[in-house]
Amino acid sequence: MFTLYSMQRSGNCYKVRLALAQLALEYNLVEIDIIKGETRTPEFLAKNPSGHVPLLEAAPGRYLSESGAILWYLAGGTPLVPDDRLERGEMLQWMFFEQHSLEPYLGAAHFWLVLIKGGRDLQMHAIEEWMERGYKALRVMEQHLEHHRFFAAGRYTIADIALYAFTHVANECGFDLTGFPAVRAWLKRVSEQPGHVSMDWRPAALEIAE
Amino acid sequence: MFTLYSMQRSGNCYKVRLALAQLALEYNLVEIDIIKGETRTPEFLAKNPSGHVPLLEAAPGRYLSESGAILWYLAGGTPLVPDDRLERGEMLQWMFFEQHSLEPYLGAAHFWLVLIKGGRDLQMHAIEEWMERGYKALRVMEQHLEHHRFFAAGRYTIADIALYAFTHVANECGFDLTGFPAVRAWLKRVSEQPGHVSMDWRPAALEIAE
Numbered sequence: 068m069f070t071l072y073s074m075q076r077s078g079n080c081y082k083v084r085l086a087l088a089q090l091a092l093e094y095n096l097v098e099i100d101i102i103k104g105e106t107r108t109p110e111f112l113a114k115n116p117s118g119h120v121p122l123l124e125a126a127p128g129r130y131l132s133e134s135g136a137i138l139w140y141l142a143g144g145t146p147l148v149p150d151d152r153l154e155r156g157e158m159l160q161w162m163f164f165e166q167h168s169l170e171p172y173l174g175a176a177h178f179w180l181v182l183i184k185g186g187r188d189l190q191m192h193a194i195e196e197w198m199e200r201g202y203k204a205l206r207v208m209e210q211h212l213e214h215h216r217f218f219a220a221g222r223y224t225i226a227d228i229a230l231y232a233f234t235h236v237a238n239e240c241g242f243d244l245t246g247f248p249a250v251r252a253w254l255k256r257v258s259e260q261p262g263h264v265s266m267d268w269r270p271a272a273l274e275i276a277e
Numbered sequence: 278m279f280t281l282y283s284m285q286r287s288g289n290c291y292k293v294r295l296a297l298a299q300l301a302l303e304y305n306l307v308e309i310d311i312i313k314g315e316t317r318t319p320e321f322l323a324k325n326p327s328g329h330v331p332l333l334e335a336a337p338g339r340y341l342s343e344s345g346a347i348l349w350y351l352a353g354g355t356p357l358v359p360d361d362r363l364e365r366g367e368m369l370q371w372m373f374f375e376q377h378s379l380e381p382y383l384g385a386a387h388f389w390l391v392l393i394k395g396g397r398d399l400q401m402h403a404i405e406e407w408m409e410r411g412y413k414a415l416r417v418m419e420q421h422l423e424h425h426r427f428f429a430a431g432r433y434t435i436a437d438i439a440l441y442a443f444t445h446v447a448n449e450c451g452f453d454l455t456g457f458p459a460v461r462a463w464l465k466r467v468s469e470q471p472g473h474v475s476m477d478w479r480p481a482a483l484e485i486a487e
Contacts, residue, residue: 116417116421117378117417125363125366129363131363131366131367132374133369133370133374133377135369136366136367136369136372136373137366137370139365139366140366140369152350152353153335153336153341155349155350156335156341156346156347156349156350157341159345159346159349159350160341160342160346160347162346163345163346163372163373163376164327164342164343166376166377167377167380170377171377171381192400192402207326207327210326211326
């Protein structure tokens with residue numbers, strides 16, 4: 068059985084928990100508090116030198132990090148990943164877009180403004196950059212969604228899971244989605260997929276202690 | 278035949294040109310000058326709303342962006358991508374790591390300090406962040422390479438191509454690799470792979486005008 072090292076309020080971790088729920092896969096859940104430094108301990112860094120969650124123990128002693136890679140690993144061969152090579156490439160394109168052009172801005176805003184709630188290390192130029200680049204990514208998504216119901220293959224895939232995680236909480240950290248009707252309609256479509264769970268949901272019965 | 282929209286001096290574009298060369302795939306090459314704004318024209322944005330190169334026309338009218346997705350698309354089913362599901366997940370992990378934790382810092386430093394050579398928009402806090410986070414990524418790579426010859430599957434894969442592009446020019450933008458002997462030895466191994474081409478190399482006979 069998989070073991071997932073995850074922080075409940077992390078958007079990157081939510082992606083993996085959502086996919087696991089929709090794929091009806093059982094797993095052990097180890098809650099890791101980034102804010103308390105639990106990704107910086109020698110024990111955790113031995114599992115993932117990058118010091119990030121989510122982290123999946125995919126096989127005994129084999130740890131997989133990076134939410135996009137974990138999604139791809141878990142969902143391969145399921146309806147959440149298209150079979151067609153080019154459609155799969157397009158799906159990965161949006162997953163790389165998410166990690167490169169959206170998560171660093173919406174994710175940082177969510178971490179600092181919602182989870183940490185400010186802090187002395189937070190600088191105004193950083194917030195301005197998150198806003199400018201975050202809106203730029205949202206405009207690219209809006210343009211695509213004006214003509215497509217989902218991001219790849221004409222159906223719900225792990226690209227939608229990846230992009231949903233931070234976009235659905237963007238309003239909590241100051242992003243105004245009023246001017247993004249196609250994004251808002253897509254958020255609703257994603258939330259209505261079979262087996263959808265919210266960011267707050269946790270598989271309590273499966274939880275184990277670190 | 279594929280058409281690749283690429284800028285010769287871009288590290289992200291070099292990844293794709295290197296893979297195409299090693300896979301001995303023929304393609305049309307369209308040179309795009311980011312600095313002259315050629316990724317911001319209506320014609321280019323119609324092909325890729327993100328406004329980035331590399332961009333691959335994979336089939337007539339079907340455009341694939343994001344270097345990692347293009348690499349995956351081109352190299353699927355070849356020796357540059359492992360067959361084993363978990364090894365493939367580990368390869369993708371390093372490709373997401375590259376786009377999230379290395380390219381935004383080494384890539385930005387390369388763009389601003391080597392290609393643009395400064396400019397009035399360049400701010401000191403940005404350079405400090407590139408250095409701090411770039412060295413952090415290099416330390417994670419060093420730690421992995423102390424025990425592995427390549428990033429995934431025990432052999433040369435597209436994860437190595439992805440990580441090589443900006444790492445092999447890091448010295449040009451102020452990164453000192455003296456303290457990273459495992460990274461330096463890996464750079465040499467990558468440069469010695471069959472069919473390796475340098476960043477300057479171009480398939481002149483295939484070039485077409487935009």
